[in-house]
Amino acid sequence: MSKDERTLYFPKASLDRLKIYRRLLTETDSEYISSEDIANKLGINPELVRKDLSYINYKGKPKVGYHVQSLLDELNELFGLKKTTNVIIVGAGHLGRALANFKGFSKYGIKIVGIFDNDPQKINQFVGELVVLPLDYINRVVRRFNVEIGTICVPEEAAQKIADLLVQNGIKAIWNFAPVKLEVSEDIIVVDEDISQSLLTIKHLLERKQLEKAGEK
Amino acid sequence: MSKDERTLYFPKASLDRLKIYRRLLTETDSEYISSEDIANKLGINPELVRKDLSYINYKGKPKVGYHVQSLLDELNELFGLKKTTNVIIVGAGHLGRALANFKGFSKYGIKIVGIFDNDPQKINQFVGELVVLPLDYINRVVRRFNVEIGTICVPEEAAQKIADLLVQNGIKAIWNFAPVKLEVSEDIIVVDEDISQSLLTIKHLLERKQLEKAGEK
DNA sequence: TATTTAACGTTATTTTTTTCACGATTTAAT
DNA sequence: ATTAAATCGTGAAAAAAATAACGTTAAATA
Numbered sequence: 099m100s101k102d103e104r105t106l107y108f109p110k111a112s113l114d115r116l117k118i119y120r121r122l123l124t125e126t127d128s129e130y131i132s133s134e135d136i137a138n139k140l141g142i143n144p145e146l147v148r149k150d151l152s153y154i155n156y157k158g159k160p161k162v163g164y165h166v167q168s169l170l171d172e173l174n175e176l177f178g179l180k181k182t183t184n185v186i187i188v189g190a191g192h193l194g195r196a197l198a199n200f201k202g203f204s205k206y207g208i209k210i211v212g213i214f215d216n217d218p219q220k221i222n223q224f225v226g227e228l229v230v231l232p233l234d235y236i237n238r239v240v241r242r243f244n245v246e247i248g249t250i251c252v253p254e255e256a257a258q259k260i261a262d263l264l265v266q267n268g269i270k271a272i273w274n275f276a277p278v279k280l281e282v283s284e285d286i287i288v289v290d291e292d293i294s295q296s297l298l299t300i301k302h303l304l305e306r307k308q309l310e311k312a313g314e315k
Numbered sequence: 316m317s318k319d320e321r322t323l324y325f326p327k328a329s330l331d332r333l334k335i336y337r338r339l340l341t342e343t344d345s346e347y348i349s350s351e352d353i354a355n356k357l358g359i360n361p362e363l364v365r366k367d368l369s370y371i372n373y374k375g376k377p378k379v380g381y382h383v384q385s386l387l388d389e390l391n392e393l394f395g396l397k398k399t400t401n402v403i404i405v406g407a408g409h410l411g412r413a414l415a416n417f418k419g420f421s422k423y424g425i426k427i428v429g430i431f432d433n434d435p436q437k438i439n440q441f442v443g444e445l446v447v448l449p450l451d452y453i454n455r456v457v458r459r460f461n462v463e464i465g466t467i468c469v470p471e472e473a474a475q476k477i478a479d480l481l482v483q484n485g486i487k488a489i490w491n492f493a494p495v496k497l498e499v500s501e502d503i504i505v506v507d508e509d510i511s512q513s514l515l516t517i518k519h520l521l522e523r524k525q526l527e528k529a530g531e532k
Numbered sequence: 533t534a535t536t537t538a539a540c541g542t543t544a545t546t547t548t549t550t551t552c553a554c555g556a557t558t559t560a561a562t
Numbered sequence: 563a564t565t566a567a568a569t570c571g572t573g574a575a576a577a578a579a580a581t582a583a584c585g586t587t588a589a590a591t592a
Contacts, residue, residue, distance in 0.1 A: 178518035196409035301395035
């Protein structure tokens with residue numbers, strides 16, 4: 099199987115699990131880990147782990163398991179964490195600033211190279227080591243740093259406009275924190291990070307738990 | 316089908332889609348919407364929309380579609396958005412403060428009633444209308460406001476300890492922004508909001524797109 | 533009022549994903 | 563050097579989910 103083929107297709111659910119395996123591995127101290135260990139920690143079954151890993155054509159050792167470091171390497175490669183990607187943030191509100199200040203991104207090969215806002219009060223303010231720039235500077239920062247990812251941290255009313263602006267300026271992927279469905283051309287990657295949505299999950303689970311409890315009685 | 320039964324089981328993927336339908340409906344002005352409209356906007360097919368809605372036993376009108384407001388009501392009910400839930404935040408760093416300041420939660424029946432930190436420098440600082448309190452105040456705030464959900468916004472090293480603390484104090488669900496797998500007893504709901512994980516998705520998609528492009532040539 | 537039509541609801545089919553089962557491989561022990 | 567034991571890898575079976583097909587219903591129109 100060639101390198102091209104192996105990234106060609108496998109189930110979305112597997113991809114999501116691979117991300118989880120990756121995180122688990124970063125928290126693992128031992129040299130080897132078995133599919134059963136992984137499965138137990140995640141509450142799934144080991145065959146599924148083995149199958150997922152077979153999609154990326156990663157081989158374990160019988161009787162020993164998977165070599166943690168080399169599997170981690172492989173997964174980091176799969177997710178493109180080994181090369182640095184430059185990212186800009188649009189919106190210097192609380193969230194935008196929180197992201198710009200977050201130290202953990204470097205582990206993922208992410209570098210924040212610019213933060214923008216249209217509020218004159220915010221422009222020129224420092225955010226960590228960056229200075230908030232007006233929106234017209236997006237173009238030159240994108241060119242200068244070869245930026246592929248744009249992060250939207252503006253209120254939902256402004257989100258679509260900013261998305262358009264980013265696309266115009268050559269952004270390839272949008273990380274969208276605004277709670278709206280953006281309309282962009284097919285070749286633009288959009289990943290929604292609508293944190294309010296998780297609240298739906300939590301509240302739903304709480305509700306259900308209560309119903310279950312009521313049902314038991 | 317009784318109310319109890321109808322929340323009993325349906326596919327996880329359907330639940331996720333229902334959340335998306337809900338958001339779409341909040342952005343919809345017309346009185347009715349058809350399964351086809353919904354499907355088109357989301358890039359899925361209409362039968363799937365109808366099937367998802369059949370799980371919650373919601374009936375549309377032939378030739379007309381679904382009544383937007385009443386479906387929205389139904390979904391809000393399903394996700395427990397109609398009643399207010401009190402929430403606390405542990406960790407008054409950039410992220411914790413960003414969350415405490417976020418105005419959008421009220422739409423989801425969420426009220427932030429406390430923010431906590433162990434850093435003496437942060438204690439007593441104002442965050443919006445709240446004052447940062449030391450960790451030992453968690454207990455009384457939880458009791459006073461009947462808090463069910465605790466939000467973890469502390470560095471990953473501290474996350475497990477805070478989780479334990481929250482559980483001790485009677486928290487039922489944890490909204491975890493720290494990038495670690497928390498170990499808690501089975502009856503505690505944990506929803507991970509590891510935003511770095513989305514970066515894996517974005518980077519992977521970017522990588523794959525490049526491979527595809529290379530393959531075309 | 534009968535007819536047409538658009539969109540729903542649901543059963544059947546197909547596809548996808550997961551689980552099962554078992555042979556193959558590697559290490560360790562006798 | 564054999565044998566035993568643990569764990570992998572993978573094809574087959576089962577389960578779950580998505581899609582297709584089609585009958586049903588309600589609105590609109592003649």
